[in-house]
Amino acid sequence: MFHEDAKIAGSINSRNVFFSSMISGGVAGTVCDLTFFPLDTLKTRLQSQHGFNQSGGFRRLYQGVIPVMVGSAPAASLFFITYEGIKEFAQPKIPQTYHLFIHMGAASLGEMVACLVRVPVEVMKQRKQALLQDKGKLKLRTLYRGYGSTVLRDLPFGLIQMPLWEYFKLCWKRQACRDCTPLEGAICGAGSVAVAAVITTPLDVAKTRIMLSDTSAEKDEVKISTMLKEVYREKGAKGLFAGFAPRVFGFTLGGFVFFGVYEQVKATCSTIFPYTSIPSS
Template sequence: MDVMEAWVTGLAGGCAGMSVDVALFPLDTVKTRLQSEVGFVQSGGFRGIYSGLSSVIAGSFPTAGLFFFTYEGVKVVGREFLREDLEPVLHMTAASSGEMMACLLRVPVEVIKQRAQTTRFSSSEVLRKTLTMEGMRGLYRGYVSTVLRDIPFSFVQYPLWEYLKKTWSSIQGSPLDPWQSSICGATAGCIAAGITTPLDVAKTRIMLAETGSALSTGSITFVLKTVHRESGVRGLFAGVVPRMLWITLGGAVFLGVYDKSKLVISSILIEPG
C-alpha cells in the first residue's frame, strides 16, 4: 500500500466512522443507559439523548481512519505470506490489529461519551473531572475490556463481511456496488453484535463504575459474574436489541460508506494523476 492509497484508506474510514456515529448516536445512548448499573431511568431515560455527542464528533473520524489504515495495511502485507485458502485468518488478524490500534483513540472517547450519556455533565465537564480525579489513566479505564470485546466482534464481522461480498460478487459475476456491500456489512454486524453483547455489558460497567470500586478494576470475569449474579442471563444481554439494531444499521452505513468513499476519494486523489 503506497502513500496515496494509505491516505485514501484513512480518509474513507474516517468518513465512514463519522457518518455512522453521528447518525445512530441516539440508539447508542439508549443501549448505554440500559447497560448502566443504576438502570435506564436513573441514567437519564430518553432525556438528553445526544449527551456526549461532541466527544464522538471529535474522535470518530481519526479512530475509524486509523482502524482501516491498519486493517488494509495488514491485509496487503499478509497476502505475501499466506495462502489464499487462509484468507479468513488474514482478515481476522487484520481486524484485530486494527481494533487494537483504534482503541488507543476509541477508549478515551468512549469513556467521556458514556459518562456524559449517563450523567448531567457535558463532555468537556466529564473530561475535566476525569483528568482531575483519575489522570490520563482514567481515560483508558476499560481499554483491555474494550479490546477483548472488539477483537471477538471483529473475528466474526470482518471475515463474514469479506466472505459475503466475495460470494455475492462471484454469483453475479462482477464487483459489488456500495449498497450491496452495505447489506453484507449489516448482516455481518448484526450477527457479531448479538454474540458479543455480554462483553459490551462488561465494558460499559467498567467504564461507568465509581473510582476505586470493585467493578472499576477492569476484570471482565469479575464483572460478568457480578452481572450474572444480580440479573442472570438477561442482565448479560442488557441492551442487546438496541445494540444489534445500532450495529446492523451501523454496519450498513459504516461499511457501505467506506467502500463508496474509497471510490470517490480515489477518483479525486489518484485517477487525475
C-alpha cells in the first residue's frame, strides 16, 4: 500500500513540476527577452563583422522582435522542464554534497534541449537586428548553422550560472534561516548571470559572427575556432569582448528580472499545482 501511495504521489509531483516549470519558465523568458531587446540589438550590432553603423547603429532597436515573441517562451520552458525535472528525479537519491553535479548536468542538458528552439530563433533575430537582407526563406541548414557555437556558449554559461544561483540561494537560506523570497532569488540570479556573462563574452562574439555570416559561407568558415582567430587577428583581445558593456549590463538586469519573475510565477504555480507528500510507512 505504501509503495502504491508513494508512486501516485511521485507521479503527481512530476506532473506538477512539469506544469510549473513550463509556465514559470515561459513567462520569465518572454518578459525578460522583450524588456531587454534593445540592449540585445546594440550588443549584436557591436559584435557584427559588418560594423556597428552599417548594421543599424541606434536605429530600429526593436528590429527582429517577432521571432523572439514566438520563440522565447518555448525555449525557456524547455530549459526549466529539463532542469527542474532532472533535479526532482535525482536530488532525493543523491547526498546534498553532490547536488552541485546534478545542477551542472541538469543545466547542460537543459541548454542543449532549449537550443533546439533557441538557435533558429536567434539566427532570424540577429540577422534582422543587423539589418541583413536575405533573399527568400532561410534554409534549415542556415537556421541551425549556429547550433554548435550556441551550445558551446550556453553550456559554460549554464554550468556557471545555475550552480552559482543555487549556491547563492543556499547561502542566503542558511543566513536567513528560511527559504529565499522571489526578490532574494532575483538578486542571486543577477549575481550568477553577471559572472557567467563576463566569462562567456568571447564565445558570444564568435556565435554572433557565425549567425551573421553570408548564407553561402562554407562550413570551415563558420567554425567557432575560425571566428575567434579571425576576431583576434582583426581587433585583438578587445575584439573578443566586443559588446561587453551592453551584454553584461543587460544580462545582469535581465537575470534579476528573469529569476525574479520565474520565482514569483513558480510560487504562484505551487498554489495551483501543490506538491504531494509521500506517506510514511
